[in-house]
């Protein structure tokens with residue numbers, strides 16, 4: 001599943017590519033104008049897309065300038081798109097104004113679509129001083145934009161949207177056990193950020209059932225990326241899993257892959273693997289079993305490892 005967006009009507013599309021790389025679905029998702037969506041979610045039967053009121057100023061855009069601006073009087077809009085439906089089947093919901101950079105998951109409960117993601121409490125940080133790029137960078141400072149884990153309940157029968165903030169903790173880059181993707185989940189794992197920077201200094205585990213949170217904080221100068229969840233072999237529960245992240249230690253110029261027990265995040269890593277080179281922090285991440293990547297031992301390139309092009313290795 002994917003979406004695209006641009007500056008020409010209808011401004012967004014939704015599509016599906018099947019396992020054989022065939023485009024099997026591609027429909028218009030008409031928006032009121034050019035928007036800046038970043039992420040989507042899905043349930044068993046629906047795709048979830050967003051139309052947030054933070055977008056390029058139309059008057060500046062008409063002059064060829066791309067100036068993002070937040071319109072707090074406009075609602076956050078969320079689209080429920082039947083995965084195999086048509087444009088006319090799209091249902092839009094209006095919610096409290098915000099910008100959502102990343103969704104965490106979505107699932108169906110009766111007539112409701114439940115969506116979790118990060119509600120920015122201040123989508124447009126103060127411009128302050130500094131260069132244009134310094135001003136733009138403030139949009140990536142989580143301690144200015146204040147993203148909080150949030151739940152939207154979209155009722156397809158009534159058309160109503162109910163929402164609740166799940167925590168006062170500022171975090172982003174939320175990940176779940178992907179065996180629950182599109183299905184109800186209990187635990188999410190997100191990154192906490194260093195004020196003023198796009199750097200992640202810890203991991204917070206949120207329990208949606210109890211509201212309980214547990215944390216692990218990295219040492220000063222060590223920053224994480226998104227944390228992937230790897231279910232243990234023979235996993236018997238949602239958090240019977242390992243958490244995997246890659247760190248960037250800027251003081252010692254090295255990177256490590258850290259592995260945590262998802263049930264005992266606060267205890268710290270149970271394994272660490274030094275990487276041959278330091279890699280950037282703040283990247284998205286995922287995890288897959290070796291059995292899902294048939295040539296992973298022989299090929300560094302993704303396409304060859306997945307068997308999409310002939311292997312170059314001996």
Ligand SMILES: [Fe+2]
Pocket residue numbers: 038039102284
């Ligand atoms: Fe992203």
